[in-house]
Amino acid sequence: MSVKLQTPIDYLKGVGPNRADLLRKELGIHTYQDLINLFPNRYIDRTQYYKINQLQRSNADVQIIGKITTFKEVAQKRGKRLVATFQDDTGTMELVWFRGQKWIRDSLKLNKPYVIFGKINWFSGKFNMPHPDVEGLDEHKENLRSVMQPVYPSTEKLSNRGITNRVVSKIMQQLFLETGKRFTETLSENLLTELKLISKSEALFNVHFPMSQELLSKAQFRLKFEELFYIQLQLIIKNLVHKSKIKGFPFEKVGSYFNTFFKAHLPFELTNAQKRVLKEIRADMGSNAQMNRLLQGDVGSGKTIVALMSMLIALDNGFQACLMAPTEILSVQHYNGLLEQCNKLNIRIGKLTGSTKTSERKKIHERLESGDLQILIGTHALLEDKVKFKNLGLAIIDEQHRFGVAQRSKLWKKNTSPPHILVMTATPIPRTLAMSVYGDLDISIIDELPPGRQSIKTVHRYDKNRLNVFKFIRDEITKGRQIYIVYPLIQENEKMDYKDLMDGYESISRDFPLPDYQISIVHGKMKPADKDYEMQRFIKGETQIMVATTVIEVGVNVPNASVMIIESAERFGLSQLHQLRGRVGRGAEQSYCILMTGHKLSNDSKTRLETMVKTSDGFEIAEVDLRLRGPGDIMGTQQSGVLNLKIADIIKDNDILKLARHHAKNMLKNDPTLASASNKVVLDTYIALGKYKNIWNYIS
Ligand code: ADP
Ligand code: MG
DSSP states (O other), rough: OHHHHBBGGSSTTTHHHHHHHHHHHHOOOOOOHHHHHHOEEEETTTTTBBBBGGTTTOOOOOEEEEEEEEEEEOOSSSEEEEEEEEETEEEEEEHHHHHHHHHHHOOOOOOOEEEEEEOOOEETEEEESSSOOEEHHHHHHHHOOOOOEEEEOHHHHHTTTTOOOOHHHHHHHHHHHTTOOOOOSOOOOHHHHHOOOOOOHHHHHOOOOOOHHHHHHHHHHHHHHHHHHHHHHHHHHHHHHHHHHSBBOOOOOHHHHHHHHHIHHHHIIOOHHHHHHHHHHHHHHSSOOOOOEEEEEESSOOOOHHHHHHHHHHHHTOOOOEEEEEHHHHHHHHHHHHHHHHHTTOEEEEEEEETSSSHEEEEHHHHHHHHHEEEEEEEEEGGTOOOSSEEEEEEEEEEEGGGGGGHHHHHHHHHSSSOEEEEEEEEEEHHHHHHHHTTTTTTEOOOOOTTOOOEEEEEEEEGGGHHHHHHHHHHHHTTTTTTEOOOOOOOOGHHHHHHHHHHHHHHHHHHTTTOOOOOEEEESSSOOHHHHHHHHHHHHTSSSEEEOOOGGGGTOOOOTEEEEEETGGGGSSSSHHHHHTTTTTHEEEEEEEEEOOOOOOOOHHHHHHHHHOOOOOOHHHHHHHHHHHOOSSSSTGGGGGGGOOOOOOTTOOOOOOHHHHHHHHHHHOOTTTOSGGGGGHHHHHHHHHHHOOHHOOOOO
């Protein structure tokens, strides 16, 4: 059976070389197996017929019985279109073809009863249906075997070349005929019984030709479960292999650095979430396996102290540690913050960034290799080959979304044996997605903000209210607060954006003149030293207003800054808005975020702004973001299988995902190598699937 499913699609009756070629190119269907796994996007109720006078301007799929009364060709800019008048006893509408016109004219007859099916458009006072599925009424009655008619994924090219949904359905029928509707089972007996799943054969049949709504649901559930189950199995196996193969340095003790800091220098009581996460990190680093952990925590949740205390454990065990941040500003800020703590503990700490002078750099290299430097903070300058450690035990990467996977693995090679790795991110990745994308990393979450934080009041204001906003800024400055004003900067539009920034800066300078007001400006075109200087002036409170592009997005910490104004907020993505807002609300004062926009807003922009005003929960925001943009734009998903899901939906099928993960975990717990007879089918399927690279690619 399985041999047969590898048969090239060309061999299927009714396909032929031309169609095979199109199916390969447009849908990636090479074999029978691929075709079987072309699952319908949705189903339509084909028991329902519309009359032309019932049509609504909703762009929905409808089916109508009627006849074609005339054909005409209409010249247009390029080529011509074929337009047919379609009529039933209530009115007329138009059918339109932009391609394949000769074939249509030859095969469709005037005044013959047809059933047409497709999406309707409203165009210059009339309904029309472009490229409808047309079927003779007699034939239609014969063919109608399932009330839920599947709608298959398609492309413009496919429908233009006559491979309509109906054709795909026919090919699918042929495939079921040739294979005798019997398919090898791919889940174990135990799973089928325990979860009351229907068999593979029954599921495949009913997903393509549903016999009832109930059977369709069962079929979808079973196939979604299977898909997610094998992805989870893959991720968990990878994680297990990693742990058994890659020995880490066991940090057996917690020594005087950690204890002294904890007893004498801890600036505040840790939140429960921080304590829990530290425990998880300690347990990881204390075991024989190398730690590979993702620490997720919303902006301001206090990841830095967790990083520091983790590094102290490394030092207590005689190892070095490093912390890498994506920007100069952030590295400097981390360095300054940690320097203070390290001085109290007599820890030797260094800083290495792009602007570190050559002579200084050399010294740092030497001190690292001799083991004199215990902690190194820096940007990706840290990754250069020249940077060698004596014994790096722990590498921490802050704000992970700016670094790629390749960089993570580069850190590994800094030692004979890879250091423990802690990746910290403030981009809340929805749990669902994290589970699928980072299934090979262990995940810790700080889901609690330090006490006493007031929530940030967020409002949306139109440009015409600018004067009021400026008055508000003035009042806040009078109270001693500091203000951020952020401008968008995107590469495609860089020139214009810089102009907006400079114009904005000028107008703010006019409204907030010297000597009463001091303004800083920071953007990507400035030299790092100048940037740092301006940033430091703001951090020290010498300036009251910081005008900037998104360079300040990540991690910068100025507790006295209480107002974040985001210009052209409609142009920012949700996660960026959330990151920016996180720059305020870090002190005890009530903080504000003001989203400035022009008057015209797209629906998506409106949703983003409303979401920001409504909630400050990073995970909730991430879920909305995921819904608006799809998983494709979320960091890390490109490398993982979640984008290539064939039937499951990473957002909607969250519960099935959890179930699948649970069962995959359980199975591997009881039978780590899937060696038992009862799991043989799972092992076989797993191995066979390994050949499908697209699905089984995962983050490395
Ligand atoms: P992020 O997770 O965004 O990196 P930081 O580590 O910069 O957050 O912490 C944000 C602010 O909260 C810092 O000023 C830090 O000193 C403070 N902070 C962190 N943890 C606590 C805590 N448990 N109690 C009080 N303040 C804390
Ligand atoms: Mg941070």
